[in-house]
Amino acid sequence: MKKLMRWLMALAVAMVAFVGVAASPVHAADDSLAKIKAKGTLVMGTSPDYAPYEFLVNKNGKNQVVGIDVEIAKKIASDIGVKLVVKQMDFDSLLVGLETHKVDMVLSAMTPTSERKQSVDFSQIYYTASQDIIVNKADAKVYKNAESFVGKKVGAQTGSMQADLVKDKMTDSKLLGLTKVTDLILALKSHKVEGVVAEHPVAQAYVDHDKQLAIVKSGWTLDPESNGQAIGFAKGSDSLVAAANKSINEIKKQGLIKSYTKTAGDYMTKNTADTSMFHYWKFFAKGIEYTLLITAVSVVFGVLIGTLMALMRLGKNKVLHTIAVAYIEFVRGTPLMIQVMFVYFGIGLFVDVPALTAGIIAVSLNSAAYVAEIIRSGIDSIPTGQTEAARSLGLSTRQTMTSVVLPQAIRNIWPALGNEFISLIKESSIVSIIGVTDLIYQLKVVQTATYKGVAPIFVAMVIYFVLTFTLSKILGHFERKMQHD
Amino acid sequence: MKKLMRWLMALAVAMVAFVGVAASPVHAADDSLAKIKAKGTLVMGTSPDYAPYEFLVNKNGKNQVVGIDVEIAKKIASDIGVKLVVKQMDFDSLLVGLETHKVDMVLSAMTPTSERKQSVDFSQIYYTASQDIIVNKADAKVYKNAESFVGKKVGAQTGSMQADLVKDKMTDSKLLGLTKVTDLILALKSHKVEGVVAEHPVAQAYVDHDKQLAIVKSGWTLDPESNGQAIGFAKGSDSLVAAANKSINEIKKQGLIKSYTKTAGDYMTKNTADTSMFHYWKFFAKGIEYTLLITAVSVVFGVLIGTLMALMRLGKNKVLHTIAVAYIEFVRGTPLMIQVMFVYFGIGLFVDVPALTAGIIAVSLNSAAYVAEIIRSGIDSIPTGQTEAARSLGLSTRQTMTSVVLPQAIRNIWPALGNEFISLIKESSIVSIIGVTDLIYQLKVVQTATYKGVAPIFVAMVIYFVLTFTLSKILGHFERKMQHD
Amino acid sequence: MTKPLIQINHLVKKFGDNVVLNDITETINQGDVIVVIGASGGGKSTFLRSLNLLNQPTSGEIEFEGTNLVGLSEKELDKVREKMGMVFQQFNLFPNMTVLENIKLAPMKVKNQDDAAATKKAHELLTQVGLDDKADAYPTSLSGGQMQRVAIARALAMEPDVMLFDEPTSALDPEMVGEVLKVMQDLAKSGMTMVIVTHEMGFAREAADQVWFMDQGVIAEKGEPEQIFTAPKHDRTKDFLSKVLAQ
Amino acid sequence: MTKPLIQINHLVKKFGDNVVLNDITETINQGDVIVVIGASGGGKSTFLRSLNLLNQPTSGEIEFEGTNLVGLSEKELDKVREKMGMVFQQFNLFPNMTVLENIKLAPMKVKNQDDAAATKKAHELLTQVGLDDKADAYPTSLSGGQMQRVAIARALAMEPDVMLFDEPTSALDPEMVGEVLKVMQDLAKSGMTMVIVTHEMGFAREAADQVWFMDQGVIAEKGEPEQIFTAPKHDRTKDFLSKVLAQ
């Protein structure tokens, strides 16, 4: 998708430039470099989802952008004598960011297409990637180069330059296009394709972190102009571009890219090497935090609303009783998933509610119905003899409820409430569909970050089990303790 | 996304044409029209997700492609004297379909960009859409044209031509870009934006089917060449293009587009008018069918595997017992959502399993753990006195189990199994995340088809409730009947 | 001493179509000890529970100390039930309170006695039923006989004008029946008005002023215990007694 | 008639640290009718259930017709249990079968009798307990006394050599106790060896050859009923009997 957005943006920008009615105001004199020096910071815009050029690592609990492009930007900043500031944005907001002067330059593995050139000034090309083919290690000897794949299926990202290259240069191979590289790697491993075409550093990243994979060089020589990467600047920033080009020249002369690649590789290794899943514990921890947060908050609200519903259902007021019964039956008769959607989109019609809030509201409302039934059956489980004994002593209905029935009912309710809490830990996973960063959502993040499809699922599954299992043991402990009192 | 894909494809095709090593073989003589006449069919390729140009309607339970483009194609086919065949494909496969001669022509609201022209022959332009702005009906009088939106927020699809137009022509308005038009409409209704820019027929479609909306003309005059739509043909199909142009001329002369638009509108009305949700009952019916299918199959397998697990857990073999306990506890301790993902992606590593199968497997395996506990507690609920009485009569362990305990246990198990079935109807909704066309999935389809966000959710919610409610009543009936026996 | 305390007029109780009490008119005088006997399902419990309106009669009147209870609001009934102690087959002690708390609950909540007074009274009553050493025990740690004696003390704490007993010894192990009957006997001697449903014929013979034989929703026969046990008139009474006394 | 049918040697049963049966050595002869009495929790049920190994003894021997049952496999025990009928306090009829099916189940499954023979025998036994008209009824439609009589017939259908009764009348309404005791009395007269745990002292007096008083896991005292009831030696026996017979 990333690639796609790039092409699109290129064209969009080109169009804007072409149709261009109110063209960008003419710059008086080029004070771009001077301005940077004056404010003391150089702001780089990038979309950090394209390792090893730019990607996120978790440093002391905080996400940080690293990669080859960042190293280059650092060099430029230090050459100018200012501090580098990295701003994350979507790839398709980058050029807009330049135009609106939110960022001073854009480094995001961007190819300087002629369309882009119409709205943006580019530095010289600082890197030209070759195209590789990822194969299963077992087959590494069978394939020499792109020509060895005659009659085989080959995978590439849908809409990517690689897909075009396959169509164009590997006419005797069949193309399988999938949107995500991770899916392509899964397809490769299950031999749905025999090779996956990818840019060299991307291929290298996968091969470095999966011992079952190997690289085969494509053997294509490609036009560097349509294949290289350059730094984008706002139109007319000639002095700044010149400064950047000077730094790039030095980088090239000193062969610094290699060391930058190594630095990036080290980050990736730290990120994803052998203890890979463990290394991502902070991601999972955040997921656990949200999952438990949603669960805990929902349980609290669920208990409050649920108690209200239970009292309405048990009470004598016909209208309130009917409302409570209808609510409880309806909520218990429909899937939580649809309730989450209903709350998110339904409330969204009237007020702008964040996904987390919507998720908590939906889970709370859902839980309330189950809690109401727990409370009701807790009260029902107290033998009528207890009520009769209390009433025949002269206690009023209310006194009977508060002094005799409820204190005993709470003992019965407690374990069931505990189970409800545990089951909410599992159920709350559904809020991930509206984008709440719970454990399931985080596992998807780790999937993309580690190039692994199944391992993060498994880890999250184990985490869920450990959560529910320990919690049920803890609750069981308290339960036993309470019964001994 | 659609738009985006178009731009991308344009560029991709352009690139292929440009880099073009093995250029398309030179056509001998142009026999394209003759060939069509010979085979008697004209195959039109289209991506039917762009009402009113091309979209799906449900006719007698089958999906059928209709719309303005289809009417035009029909006219061309009948003018040539052949039958029209409509082939659905993804928008980005259309031009490939032309090149590989899977289709004879492409009508899919396609703009004849210069990039596309390099690989495809186009007919003359048959339709040029104007740009409209959708507003809330209450505000219809406030806004005259695009210029009335100074200082206001305006929405457009991310990456679309409309977004570029806003940036370009409505410089004093703030742009909110969202990927889906339905989301934009929701944003409009909740006054997050004051207007949504869309192509006229699209805007018309929304306004026709939502009484709270109104249209304001943008008042822009746009270059028809960069804005019109034409029919694509394989390069060199001159005779066929000529035939098409003849038909288009006639269509223009007779003003047929108007009547085609009306026909399309009628289909859309039939599709989405006042009884709209009811009109989509076949979509929901299909969802119900799949939901019940998944549930029923899963219950059957769940009972089989669950019985096995229960027997293993109750049996004396320590190893089997431990396996069963571990399995049951683990499955009950993790969310179904993650189990579905695990099965789908995990099994996907080894064999290519369709989503439906993966969903059924996951739900079955999940259900098995719960069924095992139901069976076990059904057996446990038989008073030990029954076993003791049987044993003291000389019955063996096995005879006691089969003649005395199990027949009684089944009576206790039956209602709990019924509840499991009901709860699976709800739980199975989770398989929608891997793309199984269950009720939840279908509701999303209806959402896109009807331009309505919340109504389909609500309908599906009610359907779920009716399903679970009636089923629990039916089961309750049988239960009572059984107890009277 | 023969002042009518409870006057029952044309008492009828139906559960759906099932007529459980069929037009009963009886008088219970101050100080009477009435033992109600009869086969299972005859309506004994229903009759007893009608007296303090735990069961709402279908028709008829229950006059207690001059007021007709049928038709009173629940709030008014609360005042009346204070004066009618009830002891159940299943004891119905509150398991989450100690013996002392069980006894003090109603006096403090209903009569607003202060803690000291209620505690003092409770200890007196526990001494009376021979269980003062169990004051701080929880019900689950007591034997059935002890639980039932606590239940009696709890009812007495409200200083009721009449005590209703519904098979107070049926749930007890045989060796514990005696200790409960002893407490009841003492109570009878102290002049308490009592209505007792029981199968303990020996007790009925010794303690009852009157024995009522209840059958199919009516008081089929009543009289002094001597007369009922030695010379029952009604066939059903004869049949029932022959079965129960055979053992 | 005094051939030893069951010989119990040093029988010990512990539940965890709780010694419930403490080194019991006794003999039960062919034709004996033994009534076991004693306070609740004394180990009576545990003792009875040890005889047919429903409870596995902790140590000691149970010799039945010359074979030591302790240590036999479950399969071998099945053969033995056929010959030891057992009747429970809670009847334990199979609720999903008719009365006839309840009785026929074991003869057909265990002894492989054909349906006709089993049915004939079942009707004979039902006539014997006075319930032939209830052959096709389901247990839930019977009264407690009827259920217990069916349970006795069911045990007799296996033609056992000894019948074990664990408080067979404790769960019954008083007016139904008689009909069950009558059936047991007839059985005793017919020469069946019987071990009966009961609180029905009248029955013990009339039907028992021997009364065993069980207390804290041992047979504290035993003897002819006359001797036990009129002149108990042991303090505990006296205490127990005084409580139980007081009523």
Ligand SMILES: Nc1ncnc2c1ncn2[C@@H]1O[C@H](COP(=O)(O)OP(=O)(O)OP(=O)(O)O)[C@@H](O)[C@H]1O
């Ligand atoms: N709450 C109720 N709902 C319906 N029927 C009831 C209810 N309570 C009692 N009955 C019926 O009323 C009849 C008399 O019951 P009741 O408990 O008064 O008899 P009893 O003489 O106390 O019997 P027992 O000696 O078994 O306690 C029975 O047929 C019983 O089924």
Ligand SMILES: Nc1ncnc2c1ncn2[C@@H]1O[C@H](COP(=O)(O)OP(=O)(O)OP(=O)(O)O)[C@@H](O)[C@H]1O
């Ligand atoms: N399955 C068991 N596990 C642990 N303890 C048991 C078990 N069965 C009986 N006991 C204990 O053994 C002791 C004797 O119980 P048993 O049931 O044999 O007494 P009993 O004389 O039959 O009493 P009752 O008259 O109440 O039936 C009691 O303390 C009881 O708690």
Ligand SMILES: [Mg+2]
């Ligand atoms: Mg009763």
Ligand SMILES: [Mg+2]
């Ligand atoms: Mg016992």
